[in-house]
Amino acid sequence: MTTGGHAGLVVTSDDGVVDVVVERGDENLLTMQMCSVLTDHLLSPDPDEHVLRIRARGPAFCLGRERWAETPDDLRIEARTLVALNQALSSSRLVTIAQVGGEAAGFGVGLAALCDMTISGPSAGFRFPEVDIDLAPVVVLSWLPRLVGRKQAFRLAASGQRIDARRAADLGLVNAVTDSDDSLGAAVDDEVAALRKHAPRVHNEIKDFLRASDDLTEAQAYELALDRLVLGSMARKR
Numbered sequence: 001m002t003t004g005g006h007a008g009l010v011v012t013s014d015d016g017v018v019d020v021v022v023e024r025g026d027e028n029l030l031t032m033q034m035c036s037v038l039t040d041h042l043l044s045p046d047p048d049e050h051v052l053r054i055r056a057r058g059p060a061f062c063l064g065r066e067r068w069a070e071t072p073d074d075l076r077i078e079a080r081t082l083v084a085l086n087q088a089l090s091s092s093r094l095v096t097i098a099q100v101g102g103e104a105a106g107f108g109v110g111l112a113a114l115c116d117m118t119i120s121g122p123s124a125g126f127r128f129p130e131v132d133i134d135l136a137p138v139v140v141l142s143w144l145p146r147l148v149g150r151k152q153a154f155r156l157a158a159s160g161q162r163i164d165a166r167r168a169a170d171l172g173l174v175n176a177v178t179d180s181d182d183s184l185g186a187a188v189d190d191e192v193a194a195l196r197k198h199a200p201r202v203h204n205e206i207k208d209f210l211r212a213s214d215d216l217t218e219a220q221a222y223e224l225a226l227d228r229l230v231l232g233s234m235a236r237k238r
Helices: 032-043 072-091 107-113 129-133 144-148 150-159 165-171 181-196 200-212 218-237
Strands: 002-006 009-014 017-022 051-056 060-062 095-100 103-105 117-120 125-127
Touching: 002 032, 009 032, 017 032, 032 072, 051 060, 051 181, 060 107, 072 107, 072 200, 095 107, 095 181, 095 200, 103 107, 107 117, 107 125, 117 165, 117 181, 125 165, 129 150, 144 150, 200 218
Parallel strands: 017 051, 051 095, 060 103, 095 117, 103 125
Antiparallel strands: 002 009, 009 017
8 A cells, every 4th residue: 555645635545546535624625736746646647556536524525726826827827737637637547536525616526527437425516606706717618518518517607506416417517426425435435346347458448539539520439439449359369
């Protein structure tokens, strides 16, 4: 077992599973340093690591991130740090799973929803409060319409309305909602165990195909699938 992380972020790796725990008070706001640590681990995992699980201690999953930038240059650095983490969640060869107990807001929703899988407890809530401080959540809008559609993305961003876990699942922000908050951890344990039964290479190929085919037409996606099927079949025989 190996451990690491940064203040407010505990990272433990054991038997192919990376456990990331956000532990930074009641709001669990991410700092830029925490974002960078998580991005680095996603992009440069140890060879034997397969699944990365993100969860939190405290009443909230994550209510966003600390705002420190004041100058245009600082704002650009801050935004690039956030975008880098968003992209790393999908581009990492690790399978990422978010365990959402409690509230998620702003960038915290992205941290949960942009994982490959997102499992939520029934008491969790999701919202984008940036509009309340007269700010358009444009980083959020870079990915949100692809998950929920343009009209739903506009409504969520423009109103700041909180949606509950069941509604988040209906919209596609969440894969599944457990029957109770107490059963959330066990449900994620089961998902991790099911994933660990299969080859990391295959999961990486699934993620890579989904990324590569995202903006293709159906015909183009089929052509890409033919090439990838041949490559995957040859890798399987080795």
